[in-house]
Structure formats: C-alpha cells, structure tokens
Amino acid sequence: MPGLATLLPAGVAVAHCRGDELPDGDLGLYPSEESIVARAVDKRRREFVVARACARQALRRLGAPAGAIPKGSAGEPQWPPGVVGSITHCAGYTGAAVACRSDMLAIGVDAEPNEPLPDGVLRLTAAAGERAQLDSLAAQDPAVHWGRLLFCAKEALFKAWYPVQQQWLGFADATIRLEPAGTFRARLTAPTPDAGRFADCPGRWSLDGGVLLAALWLPADE
Numbered sequence: 394m395p396g397l398a399t400l401l402p403a404g405v406a407v408a409h410c411r412g413d414e415l416p417d418g419d420l421g422l423y424p425s426e427e428s429i430v431a432r433a434v435d436k437r438r439r440e441f442v443v444a445r446a447c448a449r450q451a452l453r454r455l456g457a458p459a460g461a462i463p464k465g466s467a468g469e470p471q472w473p474p475g476v477v478g479s480i481t482h483c484a485g486y487t488g489a490a491v492a493c494r495s496d497m498l499a500i501g502v503d504a505e506p507n508e509p510l511p512d513g514v515l516r517l518t519a520a521a522g523e524r525a526q527l528d529s530l531a532a533q534d535p536a537v538h539w540g541r542l543l544f545c546a547k548e549a550l551f552k553a554w555y556p557v558q559q560q561w562l563g564f565a566d567a568t569i570r571l572e573p574a575g576t577f578r579a580r581l582t583a584p585t586p587d588a589g590r591f592a593d594c595p596g597r598w599s600l601d602g603g604v605l606l607a608a609l610w611l612p613a614d615e
Contacts, residue, residue, distance in 0.1 A: 395601060396409045396411075396486070396488060396601050396606065397409055397488045397490055397502055397606055397608060399599060400502075400597040400598070400599060400606060400607075400608035401490055401500070401502075401597075401608050401610060402610065402612075404492055404493070404496045404497070405490050405491070405492045405497065405500065405610065406451045406452070406454035406455035406490070406491050406492065407451055407454075407488065407489070407490045408447045408448070408450035408451040408454065408488065408489050409447060409486065409487060409488035409489070410443065410447060410486075410487050410488075411485060411486055411602070411604075412485055415443065415446070416443065416446040416447045416449075416450045416487075417450055418446055418449055418450055418453070418459075419446070419449075420442055420443075420446050422441075422442060422445065423460065423461035423463075424461075425461045425463040426441075426445055426461055426462065426463060429441065429463070429464055430442075440482050440487070443482070443487050444480050444481075444482045444487050444489065445462055445480075447480070447487050447488060447489040448462050448470065448478070448480050448489040448491070449462070450489070451478065451489040451490060451491045452472075452473070452476065452491055455476070455491050455492065455493065457473055457475070457476050457491065457493075458473045460473065462480075465556070467555050467561070469552070469555055469556050472491065475493060475494050475495070476491055476492070476493065476494060477491065477492055477493075477494050477497050477498070477499060477500055477556065478490055478491030478492065478500055479500045479501050479502040479503075479549075479552045479553065480502075481502050481503045481504045481548075481552075482504065483504045483505055483506055483604065484506055485506065485602070485603060485604055486504045486601070486604040486606075487504075488502060488504060488606075489502075490502050490608070492610075494613065495613060496612065496613055496614075497610055497611065497612060497613055498557060498590070498611040498612065498613045499553040499554070499556065499557050499591075499609075499610065499611045500552075500553055500608070500609075500610045501548075501549040501550055501551065501552035501553030501554070501608070501609045501610070502549055502552065502606070502607065502608045502609075503545045503546070503548035503549040503552065503606070503607050504545070504604050504605065504606050505541050505542070505544065505545040505548075505604070505605045506541070506603060506604060506605070507536075507537065507538050507541065507600055507603050507604060507605050508538055508541060509538050509540065509541065510538075510540050510541050510544060514544070515540045515543075515544075517564065518543075518544055518547065518564040519540070519543055519544075519564070519569075520565065520568060520582075522568065523543060523568055523569060524540075526539075526570070526571060527539045527540055527543070530571060530573060533573050534573055536600065537600055537605070538605070539571060541605055542571060542598060542605050542607070543569050543571060545598070545605050545606070545607040546569045546571065546577045546579065546596060546598060546607045546609070547564055547567060547569055547579075548607070549596060549607040549608060549609045550562070550567055550569075550579045550591075550594075550596070550609055553591075553594075553609050553610065553611065554591055557591075558587070558588070558591070565582065566581060566582055566583070567579055567580065567581050567582060568580050568582055571598070575597055575598055575599055576595060576596065576597055576598070577595070577596045577597070577598055577607070578593070578594070578595055578596070579591075579593075579594050579595075579596060579609060580592065580593045581593075590611050591611070594609060594611060595609070596608055596609035596610075597609075
C-alpha cells in the first residue's frame with residue numbers, strides 16, 4: 394500500500410483512501426462520534442465519517458477493537474486502551490495510522506495539498522531560519538511546495554506530541570529541517586526537561602500525487 398504506509402515502520406497499521414474512494418467496513422458513527430458532527434455541514438460530516446472509517450479499518454488491521462473514536466480536549470482522537478495513532482484528511486486524501494502502545498510512544502501524520510500556503514501563513518508558522526531553507530529546496534525540486542510541506546511536518550509533530558504531553562505546542566515552539574531525500578527533523582526551540590524525546594526527533598515525508606504526506610513517530614523502547 395503506498396501513501397502513509399511507505400513512511401511508517403513495521404508494526405504501524407495504516408488505512409487510507411483517495412478522492413471519492415470509501416474505506417472498507419461500516420460508515421456509521423457511534424453516538425459519541427455523532428455528537429461531534431451533529432450540526433456540521435454535509436462536507437464536514439462526510440470528511441469525519443470517512444476519517445473515522447479509515448481509523449477503524451487501521452484498527453482492524455492492527456488486531457485492535459474497532460469501536461468508537463471520540464475526540465479529546467484538543468480535537469485529538471481518543472483511541473482504545475493500549476493503542477496510539479493519528480488521523481489526517483485533506484482534499485483528495487484521508488488516512489489513519491495506529492500501533493500498539495507497547496511498540497510506539499507516539500505517532501503523528503498529516504496530509505496537505507501540494508499547493509502554496511495562503512498569503513501570510515508561512516510568516517506566521519515558520520521562523521526566519523526555517524524560511525531561509527525554502528529557496529534552496531525549491532531550486533533542487535520545484536515540484537514540491539516546500540512551505541506547505543514545512544507546515545505539514547509541524548502538524549505531524551503536534552499530533553504526535555499532544556496526546557503524550559497534554560500541552561499546547563505552537564508553531565514557534567519547534568523548528569523543522571527538511572531534506573529533499575524525503576526526511577525531516579523536528580526540534581523544539583526551548584525544550585523543557587519533561588519534553589523527553591520530543592526535543593529532537595526525525596520524520597519522513599513524500600509527495601503522493603498532488604498530496605504532501607508527513608509522518609513522525611517515537612518507538613516505545615528507546
């Protein structure tokens with residue numbers, strides 16, 4: 394399976410769909426999920442339904458219970474006991490990745506359209522040093538919208554960070570170093586003693602059709 398599966402290590406179960414594809418299995422919602430989108434517009438509801446269905450498909454592939462996946466206080470998925478994971482969706486792509494907590498401390502994945510960021514967003518989400526790398530990267534591979542990829546990598550970092558740390562992580566709290574070969578490195582700008590292994594952690598990225606994908610994980614046994 395291409396997509397996120399190419400970025401994540403063995404032991405992580407992945408499910409995804411592209412475009413108008415639908416994941417295997419029931420597309421219904423549990424009551425705790427239904428309440429999240431009870432007043433949502435049709436587009437948002439469909440995105441949520443497909444994302445939860447992908448997540449349950451990934452859970453089944455892991456051999457874990459594929460029940461309700463409600464939201465936490467920051468919007469993070471609430472996985473079954475003993476499971477860690479991450480969900481992402483953007484126009485044209487929905488994906489989920491899960492693993493046993495005994496194998497992984499944290500997983501973060503994000504998908505973004507390979508398009509320029511809206512005006513002004515890059516300056517708000519990237520430090521001057523991060524922005525400085527983008528021109529060089531664009532000269533090496535102009536097919537990638539590197540500012541959007543930097544944003545994507547930061548989103549993946551936050552999705553891995555928050556379920557473990559239960560603290561907000563702003564865009565200015567971490568820097569991303571992108572490499573053309575499909576890797577990146579995330580470093581906290583002012584790591585605290587309780588930041589642990591999040592202070593400096595690697596990730597991978599890819600351009601999958603018109604979608605940028607970023608994934609970051611921390612094994613449980615390091």
